[in-house]
Amino acid sequence: MYKYNANDQQIVEERAKQFRGQVERRLQGSVLEDEFKPLRLQNGLYMQLHAYMLRVAVPYGLLSSEQLRRLGHIARTYDRGYAHFTTRQNVQYNWPELADVPKILDELAAVQMHAIQTSGNCIRNTTADHLAGVARDEIEDPRPYCELIRQWSTFHPEFVFLPRKFKIAMTGAPAHDRAAIRFHDIGVRIVDNDRGQRGFEVWVGGGLGRTPHIAKVCRGFVEYEHLLSYIEAILRVYNRRGRRDNKYKARIKILVNELGIDAFRALVDAEWEEIKDSTLKLERSAIEQIVAQFAPPTYETLVDENLAKLILGKDRELASFVRNNLRPHKAPGYIAVIVSLKPVGRPPGDVSDTQLDAIADIADTYSNGRVVVTHGQNLVLPEVRQKDLAALHKALGEWDLATPNIGQLTDSICCPGLDFCNLANARSIPVAMEIAERFDRVDFLEDLGEISLKISGCINACGHHHVGNIGILGIDKLGVEAYQLLLGGSPGNDASIGEIIGRAFGASEIVNAVQTVLDVYLAQRSSADERFVGTYRRIGKTPFKDALYGDN
Amino acid sequence: MEIIRDQKIVQDSWRHIEDGDPVPESGDVTVSLIRFGAERSDLDARSGRDGVRVGPDEEIDTIIADLGKLPLIAVTFPKFTDGRGYSTARLLRGRHGYTGELRATGQIFRDQLFYLHRVGFDAFEMAPGKSLSDALEGFSDFSVTYQSSSR
Incomplete structure (x- = not known):
């Protein structure tokens, strides 16, 4: 998992400090609400029907057990004892007081988390396949590249006031897209080209909202060193030419559609030509440093268990759980387990503070201390030994977290x-x-x-x-x-x-x-x-x- | 009036002449990009310096040849949420090598200064009613950055 260096840490601490000042100036009245709104939005703070809502970033959905405990602590201390996981792999608090938000940001910064650019007309949290790093059908883990995009997009000085919000998603499993890359402003798919080189296929202009569009391929193959320059070229074209006269026509999908993908691509290519060999060009060594941080844990030498035995066994609840909530893992004897946040009688995606603590403990015992948020509003325990499944199922059941409905109708x-x-x-x-x-x-x-x-x-x-x-x-x-x-x-x-x-x-x-x-x-x-x-x-x-x- | 230049509060004597208003014989003025193109010989005949204002939706192609001589380009921000001027600044500084004064005018608030400065602006006319000394603190919101920009 990516560990913040001194610069990363300083940035999130300074952000908390900056926002504290902004809140103070708002409360004193030297900043008007119209001026404050874009500032708080770029920090994930919305005004909702009854209260403020704070959206916390979970880059590419990955959380440590320590971070989960802190999220539980925040829910208990500053909210009403629960948190809500979103369709963009983030977490939301529905009832914080404005004056408490700077304190919450301090709490988050202490565990290498933040709420930067979780809202507003800027580049949002980059999402990824929730099985990244463990999926059998993956050719490369996309998260190091997502982390590069996170760093490049954080406070990017040119792109803080885009025409509209901007969402990027990435998958490293070209044959099985679990990240919905075709419905993002930019979707990135790691691919091998016909000469056997590894690179990125970049899609553009997908989205839902009032006018849903399936993205189009902007460039079939971008070499790894040009990932950021190519994305920056798209963003510059969008920032300069995206519509600003009507917020419902301001997403990049409208620009791509109005220009046509060929004309849009020509603009991007012309811009890219100017910047591709600038300082945006990635050095292999810089990438490898980040890739190393996402290296898999040392797996025990195990063999695959006969899971059919569990499916046919006496414990019918365990049987359903095994049939529905497991996903294949690349290491023999291991499995990825999806924890449903959709039990009957609870809003989808909601978890209590005590459940967050329990999931953290369970992750420490059964999944190398790691949890991943899915865009389906569930959680993945990515590193589970198959032989622990029955014990894990029991532990989850004690916290109403063993609902065996992944992929089913009630997993809405x-x-x-x-x-x-x-x-x-x-x-x-x-x-x-x-x-x-x-x-x-x-x-x-x-x-x-x-x-x-x-x-x-x-x-x-x-x-x-x-x-x-x-x-x-x-x-x-x-x-x-x-x-x-x-x-x-x-x-x-x-x-x-x-x-x-x-x-x-x-x-x-x-x-x-x-x-x-x-x-x-x-x-x-x-x-x-x-x-x-x-x-x-x-x-x-x-x-x-x-x-x-x-x-x- | 007072503006911020090179992170200091200074007196400034540039006047922004609206289209349709007469351009004075002397003194430093800015005119719109369109007027700059149309009234070049009249402007050259004046004794003061001439700068140009660029709106958010204007292309800078027509002034590329003049960049070496232009003492001031003012990029206007009629709405602070319209971020096109940030790209204009990066293109002027990075791609076209403009080294004169690059000024942000219009709805300019303290919390934009960090970003505006990084994309290449070195002078700022703050929105009416905003404290300039307070705004100066905006430059130091962050002491480290991730991406390369104009600075």
Whole structure:
């Protein structure tokens, strides 16, 4: 894991000090709220419906047990005893007092964390595959490059007031994108070219929000030493030419679409030509220093266990857990375990202070002290010995952290919605919770198989409803909460944007509508192996529409 | 009026002449980029120095040939959240080697100074009502940086 050097540490400490001064000047009145707003936003501090919300950065989702304990301590001391993991691998506190935020930043700085650029019209936290470093299908760990991007983008003096926010994601598993790179402003895929060289395929202009776009390839192969110069070229073109007349047309996806990818690429190439051999050019030795910090732990010499035995064993809960919550690990005898933050009866992604402490202890015992936040709002224990699975399952169960529903319907993604957010048109958490309760039958969920449900409380799409196999979008229909249903979305290598099926449903109808969609799928799938999205693509939307709205 | 130049509070005598207003015979003035192009011979005939103002959406191509002689370029920030002027500064300093005074004007607040200074600005007209001595502290918000820039 990346360890801060003296400079890194100084920067986060000075940031806490700077923000303390900004808060003091705001409270005294020498800084007006209009001037303060962009300052607090660049530090992740939002004004929400009832209170401030502080978003803390978790670079590429990676946390140590020490950091988790500190997050729990902050939840206990400055908030209401819980924290919320987000779809961008960050963590949010919903109830801090403004005057306490500088203290929270000090607490974070003490464990090499910060809230820098977690909001505002700047370069945000770079996200990565949550199985980075352990996935069997990975060709290279993307996190050292994410860390380089983190450093380059931190207080980049030219790009602090972009037209709009800017999000970068990276994957090192070209065949299996778990980081949704096609739905980011810049998506980076580590690839080998046809001459056997390692480098980066750079995608641009993806995004969700009001006008969802699948990104386009901006350059098929960027040599490793040019990663930062190529990204800087894109950012400079965007900063100078991105639209600033309408915030809904200000993301880079609109610029790319209006210019066309070829014209956009020509502008980037012209800019890149000027800067590619500048000081932005990466030295292999500098990269290797960072790569060394992400070196895997020394693995014990183990062999793969017969996990089928656990699946067929007497402990049915353990069997479900093993079937759904594990992901292959590159080292023999090891496994990555996904801890569900979606038990029935809790808002997706929420964890209590005591659960954070418990996860830290469990990570120390079972996972080399490491935890990774997923963009599905769950946590990964990346370094688990397969022989410890039963004991780990028991330890998680004691903290209500063993829900065996990863990849299933109840593993939904959900934005905070109208319960917290002042942009929202409708509540989203209660819909997610009602669906979780309605379908909370292990056998039914197992039979249904892999399916994703994503819920947003407004068109800004924080719940990524466009890329849910089933997406739900909360809207305001003449002052009443209503929900549109979208089907067929997917965020991965087979990226697709869900289609709106028909008129919106009322709050009392939407869960029945989901039931109807599931019934059609179960009746129409070619076999139990055909996933929901496969059936949808094969039969199209008509059978679903007919079942939902009748034939007329 | 008082401005900040080279991280000090100094008296400044440059006047910004709006389009449509007459340019005085003497004294140091700035004019808009368009006027700078259109009224070059009249400006050259004056006794004072001539600088140019560049708006956030203006390209600097037309003044590249003059950069060696220009004593002052004022990049305007009508809205502080419009960050195009930061790229303008980097291009002027880094790509085109401009060494004269590069001044930020408009909605300039203390918390932008660290960034503006790094992209190459060396003079700052603060927004009305803002304390200049308070603003000076903005230069030292951070003592280390990650990326290369103009400085």
